[in-house]
Amino acid sequence: QLSERFQSAFRSLTGRGRLSEANIEEALREVRRALLEADVNFKVARGFVEDVKARAIGEDVLKSVTPGQQMIKIVHEELAALLGGRADTFRIPSGAPAVVMVVGLQGSGKTTFCAKLASYLRQRGKSPLLAAADTYRPAAQDQLATLGGQLGVPVHVGEAGADPVGIASTALREARETGLDVVILDTAGRLHVDEDMMSELDRIREATKPVEILLVLDSMTGQDAVNVASEFAGRLDFSGAVLTKLDGDTRGGAAVSLRAVTGKPIKFAGVGEKLDALEMFHPDRMASRILG
């Protein structure tokens, strides 16, 4: 535990009860190690430790009666702040059907999240339409249609071999014509370094003008989270992220990497396979989880 590691870091090195900068350095090494073990990207961890160091010195941690406890408090606060920013509430403007576009790497949990979001919005008085714009993955359309069926939410399925941009456009038209007010657009998983697939997302965005573009990120993602997040941010300027599979025991440092590199808000947490397993993201809880 970080608190135990801090105990030993702040045990006096001179044996005469006097603490020095060396104690702070030792404690900072423990913070860095804890963050790396939690999958925070090493560059992000380095920057974060610098900020903690500045605060520790600025708040005269060495003069505290309980320096270890004070450090923990600083680390936790700094981490929660980095993870939180302004908790953007997820609001869909009323009026013309609004489009929420859901994107991310293969297998991150997009299709499941689309269904969860449909359920969430319907509970809040919206009439969603699920749009199955993944024409690549075998039985992807089937998967979304089945989930929509379980919820009693309509699903716009594309024709075989149809173009995802076309499916997105016709889904939007269907929503207008049938008086539905949100289109939740499920897209195929893709690599951030796949030029053709990333430009397909540009075209889908162009055609549907989404009010929200959500990056769905697997919470067990490791060091590479910085590359995925910055590439998607650079290309699409997504409006928020969803962190999935948080019902597992992964520490979830990818959340820190995402926040540090893009500054985008994390709006939702996926906490299970069932369609009601969706929560708002809690920065404070996440900070505790990451610090172990």
Added chain:
Amino acid sequence: ALDRGTGLDSAALDSIEETLIAADLGVETAMHLIAGLRERFGSGATTEDEVREFLALEIERALQAAETEGVQGEPGAPLVVMVAGVNGVGKTTTIGKLSRLHVDEGRSVILAAADTFRAAATEQLSIWADRSDAHFVGGQLGGDAAAVAYDALDAAIARSADVLIVDTAGRLHTQKNLMQELVKVKRVLGKRLPSAPNELLLVIDANTGQNALSQARMFDEALGLTGLVLTKLDGTARGGIVVAIARELAIPVRFVGTGEAIDDIEPFDSSEFAKGLLG
């Protein structure tokens, strides 16, 4: 700077450690490799090439130490492969690719859709069976996974199929009841055919960080793993966590997944992989 053949000072070692961390080897394994570097080179003049070569060799050795012989079925019985892993890592797709490999080598293959939980999981595997010219056994959504596995093995024996590959639902290693379900699937296979499953593969997503080690521990403890498949190496993640898994659990990587098409699979090459980790 290392490239001027100067010593391995702490700045140089820190930078090397960061390269290893960036590849998801983890703090423990990175520190172990750095200690090896210090021991080998001390602070004497060293070039970047020498360091790279040393690390690549050490990583390769760690991976090779876990390698085992390829698995065969018992004579007159099908080779039975059971595939497990957490959600979304690429199990079903990998099975389609493995199926193609076996069929291309002239074997008859049956794919068992023992994921009876997730929407359209059976349909998805059925498409891979078509694409790979394999036979298919599936069950009802919500049905008993172990029953599907049993029926498929029964069919494989009756039809003298060469290979049976059993797909299972994704599940987190922390979900006790779901891990118990997997144990039951394995046990039921063994009841029908004592040698089954001959191969028990854990599929790991190369994007995964340290949690993959946790996954390997728990799946190994529950089932006894004979190998890993590391998927999505066509992305930018390096998958270094398999080195930590090799060191701690001695589980070898059998294959790597390099894309979404049926041919995007290769047998694991520890030397090539080690070099790729160092970027």
